[in-house]
Amino acid sequence: MSFQIPQRPRRLRQSAANRGLSRETLISADHLIYPLFLQEGSGVKEAIETLPGQFRYSPDTVIEQCHHIQALGITTVNLFGSTPLKTELAQEAANPDGPVARAIREIKRECPTLSIQTDLALDPYTEHGHDGIILKGVVDNDATVAALQKMALCHAEAGADWVAPSDMMDGRVGAIRHFLDMHGHIGVSILSYTAKYASCFYGPFRGALDAAPLGVLPDKTTYQMDPANRREAMREARLDLAEGADALMVKPASHYLDVLLEIRRSFDLPVAAYQVSGEYAMIHAAAERGWIDLEKAMVESLTCIRRAGADMILTYFAPEMARWLQQDGTS
Ligand code: PBG
Secondary structure, eight states, X not given: OOOOOSOOGGGGGSSHHHHHHTOOOOOOGGGEEEEXXXXXXXXXXXXXXXXXXXXXXXXXXXXHHHHHHHHTTOOEEEEEOOOSOOBSXXXXXXXXXXXHHHHHHHHHHHOXXXXXXXXXXXXXXXXXXXXXEEETTEEEHHHXXXXXXXXXXXXXXXXXXXXXXXXXXXXXXXXXXXXXXXXXXXXXXXXXXXXEBOOGGGHHHHHHHTOOOOTTOXXXXXXXXXXXXXXXXXXXXXXXXXXXXXXXXXXXXXXXXXXXXXXXXXXXXXXXXXXXXXXXXXXXXXXXXXXSOHHHHHHHHHHHHHHTTOSEEXXXXXXXXXXXXXXXXXX
């Protein structure tokens, strides 16, 4: 006996072919950006305990990894520096012989078609682990922006294709754009961390860079956003657009999909999402215990971030996901 049910959505789910025809969200390696960690020295490839499968490389060893991910179809990396040379004014951030600038030059020589983004923030370089210069007990906005301009120029001169300010200072996108243009780098794009929240999910990353905030200001709540706020993200997005950003980022990703969707719907620029270290580490930790399937969680989490509106996704899963795409096709 059969009911009179005029709409049967299950018809479109009854075969792999139908599911494929009606799948709304696809991911390809083109959408993935792989974050890579650099440190001083040569011949170094050091496992990062808090980020299973991720390493800190010296500028020479990173090349092998770049060849590997290019073979998987990944087009873009995002470089993070780390250094034991931490100072009050974070001078190392703009050192043309520092590990990031050196790695940019090496990668451009050895893998010229790989697009390079660099993280712009002072936290690996300040002695207190903040993303800004502290003057009179507060993170000083304008002194920090001036330091970020120099850092951006240093990376642009080394050959970076994008700079990605992750600091959340006011006015930094415009100031960096102006400074780069003044020095002839009109082709260097800006991926702005538009809505970057003061999140606990950065914990494993801070271990990787040895850059957790210390001392009188124990957290980043005076510059990163309150996780409770969405309207404020729209304000930040309008400012970044007006200041000349080329793409807008939301970070973290999975717990902030509403913010991502709203920015996607309100702006025409490409939108990026950062599946951060804590999101990656949680999936790994649960999988290690046998509580979830690592590969399925990877594919589902990245698919959902795309569905919410991300054009590009920064993820530590990038090589694994690209390999899965090559072998298994679609989600
Ligand atoms: C630093 C920076 C952080 C991340 C990217 N850039 C940490 C922070 O803001 O404290 C987090 C990345 C991750 O957790 O994967 N400006």
